Amino acid sequence: MNISWSATSPTSGRFAPAERSGVAGLIERFDQLRAQGRGYLEVRSDAAFPVLTLGFTGSAAVVHLMTAEDAFSLLAADEPARANAEALVLDDPVEFTADFVLDLERAWQVVEDFVRTGDPDRSGQWRELQ
Structure with missing residues (x-):
């Protein structure tokens, strides 16, 4: 599957909306952001939707799904986290309830599966989200 992605710039720490393509570049960028301890990325196929987003701070991550311009969903945690946590959304840390906080490794698995399928x-x- 062909993908397009955009992500936080590792040098500025700000979201860079310019789209790039290729899985290898996405993996490299994720690894850079994980090493810095925070980041945000958006991934989509050739179509405008769906778009999958991953935002994280430390090991706490949140995954959003956009299926249309105004249709957003959050991925529920398989097992809720012990506490609410902050995750990066675009450039800002946002607090999420424990029901939606995923371990970063689990969140990355979701992105990898989306990229494959x-x-x-x-x-x-x-x-x-309402």
């Missing part, structure tokens, strides 16, 4: 429904239960 293009199917976000395989990841778990999505809760639509």
